[in-house]
Amino acid sequence: MNLPKLDGKYVVSNEQVECFRRDGFIVLPRVASAEEIAAWRPAILDARNEHGQQAVPLEQRDTYGKAFLKGLNLWACDAEVCRFVTSPRFARIAADLLGVEAVRIYHDQALIKEPGGGITPWHQDQHYWPLDTASTVTMWMPLVDVTAEMGTMRFACGSHLLGYLGDAPIGDASEAQFETFIRKRGFRVEQCPSLHAGDASFHFGWTLHGAPGNCTSQTREVMTVIWFADGARVSVPDNSSRQRDLSRWLNDIPPGELAAGPLNPVVFDRRALEQDKTV
Numbered sequence: 578m579n580l581p582k583l584d585g586k587y588v589v590s591n592e593q594v595e596c597f598r599r600d601g602f603i604v605l606p607r608v609a610s611a612e613e614i615a616a617w618r619p620a621i622l623d624a625r626n627e628h629g630q631q632a633v634p635l636e637q638r639d640t641y642g643k644a645f646l647k648g649l650n651l652w653a654c655d656a657e658v659c660r661f662v663t664s665p666r667f668a669r670i671a672a673d674l675l676g677v678e679a680v681r682i683y684h685d686q687a688l689i690k691e692p693g694g695g696i697t698p699w700h701q702d703q704h705y706w707p708l709d710t711a712s713t714v715t716m717w718m719p720l721v722d723v724t725a726e727m728g729t730m731r732f733a734c735g736s737h738l739l740g741y742l743g744d745a746p747i748g749d750a751s752e753a754q755f756e757t758f759i760r761k762r763g764f765r766v767e768q769c770p771s772l773h774a775g776d777a778s779f780h781f782g783w784t785l786h787g788a789p790g791n792c793t794s795q796t797r798e799v800m801t802v803i804w805f806a807d808g809a810r811v812s813v814p815d816n817s818s819r820q821r822d823l824s825r826w827l828n829d830i831p832p833g834e835l836a837a838g839p840l841n842p843v844v845f846d847r848r849a850l851e852q853d854k855t856v
């Protein structure tokens with residue numbers, strides 16, 4: 578299919594970079610245009626429906642299961658979604674926010690919060706990732722216009738600066754533990770307002786975040802992509818989530834080695850761009 582290229586440069590200002598590094602997240606408007614998302618949405622949803630989780634009734638799921646239906650690493654099983662996830666425009670934003678030369682893919686996820694879907698409990702993404710770097714970032718991009726009532730993201734501002742907050746997989750326990758933690762430590766919580774399809778939030782892997790349930794009759798359709806800085810190494814998988822991620826996304830690379838498996842291509846490299854300019 579003739580889907581639009583996502584290669585035009587999106588300029589991130591110094592002020593936006595500063596906000597991201599201070600607060601642990603930033604919302605960027607129109608990372609993809611309404612027209613681009615209208616074209617890409619069916620391809621992403623089709624791939625998710627084919628390769629992702631199938632719905633069982635909400636009342637039969639646990640808290641995490643009620644939060645959304647997932648489609649994991651769709652880029653690796655669908656050639657069209659591959660072009661979206663490996664887009665140089667998105668990857669350059671990730672590298673600019675992190676302030677690194679080059680970024681690699683960790684994985685993608687489509688996250689469909691159904692009408693009546695539950696909360697996304699507070700958690701830290703990097704609890705799951707056996708990587709020895711804090712230079713990790715997730716893009717969260719709605720494929721439809723979304724309101725806070727549909728479950729936009731909320732972030733505990735500045736919480737990323739504390740790093741690892743303990744072995745707390747996402748669920749009822751992480752929600753209770755981090756809700757108390759956030760209140761006691763006085764972190765400001767920012768709930769993203771309404772976003773247009775193609776706007777996107779970006780957050781560090783250590784930023785505490787979650788989302789309210791979807792109390793509307795509309796489906797919250799979101800695509801996410803996670804990148805990490807090229808040069809990062811695999812860390813010891815010291816919990817079962819990290820052990821599973823090591824096999825799934827990092828090809829069981831031994832701890833201490835470069836995190837650079839077949840599922841982790843470099844998708845943006847400033848050095849290569851500089852070299853091109855000199856020839």
Ligand SMILES: O=C(O)CCC(=O)C(=O)O
Binds near residue numbers: 728787
């Ligand atoms: O979409 C959501 O509700 C949560 C997504 C999330 O936690 C993430 O992308 O890191």
